[in-house]
Amino acid sequence: MEQKRIIIAIDGFSSTGKSTMAKALARRIGYAYIDTGAMYRAVTLFALENNLVNTDGSIREEELVARLGDIAITFGVNPATGQSETYLNGRRVEQEIRSMRVSDKVSQVAKIAAVRHALVAQQQAMGREKGIVMDGRDIGTVVFPNAEMKVYVTASAETRAQRRYDELRAKGDTSTTYDEVLHNVMERDRIDTTRAESPLRKADDAHTLDNSHMTIAEQDQWLMNLYTQIVAETSNGNN
Numbered sequence: 001m002e003q004k005r006i007i008i009a010i011d012g013f014s015s016t017g018k019s020t021m022a023k024a025l026a027r028r029i030g031y032a033y034i035d036t037g038a039m040y041r042a043v044t045l046f047a048l049e050n051n052l053v054n055t056d057g058s059i060r061e062e063e064l065v066a067r068l069g070d071i072a073i074t075f076g077v078n079p080a081t082g083q084s085e086t087y088l089n090g091r092r093v094e095q096e097i098r099s100m101r102v103s104d105k106v107s108q109v110a111k112i113a114a115v116r117h118a119l120v121a122q123q124q125a126m127g128r129e130k131g132i133v134m135d136g137r138d139i140g141t142v143v144f145p146n147a148e149m150k151v152y153v154t155a156s157a158e159t160r161a162q163r164r165y166d167e168l169r170a171k172g173d174t175s176t177t178y179d180e181v182l183h184n185v186m187e188r189d190r191i192d193t194t195r196a197e198s199p200l201r202k203a204d205d206a207h208t209l210d211n212s213h214m215t216i217a218e219q220d221q222w223l224m225n226l227y228t229q230i231v232a233e234t235s236n237g238n239n
């Protein structure tokens, strides 16, 4: 019996460890992995670098939308680490897009309808051949409403802030405090869930994973079990 290639949509709040688990699953089963948050972050970096942010911190939306055609986002695998990395117009920006400067602005960029439409169209094209793991906020609801496997990941805001804080520290950022990170996490949650355009919400047919008290190994196993079960069902024609 031939195993069917499927689409795996992983959605949830920021800093839930979605990307880590999505990447690990993709590598384990030989699927492509796409981090859609990185795409919104790359557009945000472009806005910051091209004078498309006002002095009061607001985004010059119309000008940014007019320049969407100038923004090419691609992914490449770093041969040394085996990790997928984000490129903005041919320049590797994997580190820069994770900075607080970008994190502070990205929710504002991600709520612009024309930005979302452009990125969603690219994401749908990437999934045409299936065999893909994609993580984000609207993958199971908007990008691939028919995805065979949907996971909705949650964890408490404090757990997530601690994880992001540890990450920043590990990268050498000693100036950002835990309270600033917690504030950023909560503010992004608020914007991501209340925005008019594709707010973050659990798809009706998504499986919820609360990983507040799970180890990485436990969540990887949980995901693998679900994948194995769904592929067995779809390959048997039950779905």
Ligand code: DC
Residues within 6 Å of the ligand: 014, 015, 036, 037, 038, 040, 041, 106, 107, 110, 111, 135, 136, 137, 138, 139, 188, 192
């Ligand atoms: O997953 P992340 O923290 O890198 O996402 C960055 C921002 O992009 C976050 O504020 C929500 C937004 N985003 C989105 O609106 N839709 C997606 N599919 C992915 C991310």
